[in-house]
Amino acid sequence: MARVHLSGIGKTYPDGTSAVTGLDLDIAEGEFLVLVGPSGCGKTTALRMVAGLEEISSGTLTVGGRVLNRTPARDRDVAMVFQSYALYPHLSVRDNIGFGLQLRKRPRNEIKRRVEAAAATLGLTEHLDRRPRNLSGGQRQRVAMGRAIVRDPQAFLMDEPLSNLDAKLRVQMRAEISRIQRGLGVTTVYVTHDQVEAMTLGDRVAVLKKGLLQQAAPPQELYDHPANLFVAGFIGSPAMNLLQGRLDADGSAARVQLGGQTLAVPASLLERRPGLRAYLGREVALGIRPEDMDDAELRDGERETVLTSTTDIVEALGPELLVHFRLPAPPVVTDDTRELARDAGADGIDAAAPDSGAVARFSPRSRAR
Numbered sequence: 001m002a003r004v005h006l007s008g009i010g011k012t013y014p015d016g017t018s019a020v021t022g023l024d025l026d027i028a029e030g031e032f033l034v035l036v037g038p039s040g041c042g043k044t045t046a047l048r049m050v051a052g053l054e055e056i057s058s059g060t061l062t063v064g065g066r067v068l069n070r071t072p073a074r075d076r077d078v079a080m081v082f083q084s085y086a087l088y089p090h091l092s093v094r095d096n097i098g099f100g101l102q103l104r105k106r107p108r109n110e111i112k113r114r115v116e117a118a119a120a121t122l123g124l125t126e127h128l129d130r131r132p133r134n135l136s137g138g139q140r141q142r143v144a145m146g147r148a149i150v151r152d153p154q155a156f157l158m159d160e161p162l163s164n165l166d167a168k169l170r171v172q173m174r175a176e177i178s179r180i181q182r183g184l185g186v187t188t189v190y191v192t193h194d195q196v197e198a199m200t201l202g203d204r205v206a207v208l209k210k211g212l213l214q215q216a217a218p219p220q221e222l223y224d225h226p227a228n229l230f231v232a233g234f235i236g237s238p239a240m241n242l243l244q245g246r247l248d249a250d251g252s253a254a255r256v257q258l259g260g261q262t263l264a265v266p267a268s269l270l271e272r273r274p275g276l277r278a279y280l281g282r283e284v285a286l287g288i289r290p291e292d293m294d295d296a297e298l299r300d301g302e303r304e305t306v307l308t309s310t311t312d313i314v315e316a317l318g319p320e321l322l323v324h325f326r327l328p329a330p331p332v333v334t335d336d337t338r339e340l341a342r343d344a345g346a347d348g349i350d351a352a353a354p355d356s357g358a359v360a361r362f363s364p365r366s367r368a369r
């Protein structure tokens with residue numbers, strides 16, 4: 001395992017498309033770093049540059065202290081797992097897993113030993129003589145992992161390895177990848193557009209938007225302290241509600257005017273974020289996570305943190321209820337737990353939020369229907 005260091009990495013394709021710009025990431029030995037972002041944000045390009053499958057236009061890539069910018073992929077000692085698995089259909093599982101070792105002309109005994117050890121780790125021992133077409137999607141995915149593991153590389157690079165699996169298998173394999181990575185302690189860079197995958201797998205998650213790094217932090221920190229509105233809206237499902245309002249103060253108490261309504265800003269929030277005072281008297285984006293909302297009519301007191309709204313749609317998911325409702329702002333979503341505005345106000349109150357709309361009324365009874 002090795003430290004992977006990207007310093008000012010950029011990629012401009014020959015047609016002039018700038019896919020990645022000035023990417024700085026320092027990935028520690030044994031760390032699991034997830035690159036996440038919407039389609040086209042440059043995450044695959046970034047990974048392929050580390051793998052040596054895409055030329056680096058600018059910046060410096062080092063793995064284990066060696067500058068690799070001009071090193072061919074085969075000499076990089078990193079193993080990539082592709083979304084498509086890229087298995088050889090005519091080879092058995094054994095030969096697929098051992099392929100890289102055969103290419104490197106390792107002794108036959110060693111290949112056998114290493115392939116069988118990888119197969120045991122992945123629960124593939126019984127399937128070693130099968131062809132990929134006779135395996136399930138999850139088993140194929142394991143073979144692709146096996147091919148990476150068996151090489152004992154300095155780093156694993158994974159490009160959406162779970163996206164071809166059904167939802168249930170994806171959850172299983174997600175846990176398995178986590179277990180294997182932690183067991184082997186191999187530095188891993190993992191690309192996904194799925195923020196749940198990113199949050200559950202990553203020691204750290206790096207959020208990209210249009211080729212630019214927005215924030216790289218442990219999952220909980222991204223959730224609790226998003227660096228800007230993009231990260232605030234991207235991390236969390238359903239997404240954080242972003243409402244436009246005006247931050248005002250009355251003595252030591254602060255409040256947000258949302259259309260015709262007023263919402264108190266908890267004093268604790270102002271204490272924790274003294275910088276918010278700089279926004280007094282200004283338009284702000286108020287971020288309230290769906291899980292931080294509650295039904296005011298079912299609770300006592302705290303009327304100052306109550307918003308009136310009308311219910312739009314109710315989605316019962318079993319353990320939770322998603323209530324889409326209308327505020328004097330665009331539709332927002334809550335999954336009906338905890339306290340309204342407990343942690344209101346994303347750190348990144350720095351950009352225009354959606355326009356406010358008409359005043360509406362929240363009808364909690366409709367949730368019980």
Ligand code: ATP
Pocket residue numbers: 013014015017018019037038039040041042043044045046193
């Ligand atoms: P997805 O999740 O859809 O795979 P991504 O975040 O991995 O997206 P990339 O595939 O890295 O994004 O693409 C980043 C940008 O670079 C996109 O605008 C894409 O159209 C562009 N791009 C990718 N490959 C090429 C290429 N060979 N030539 C020109 N532009 C490219």
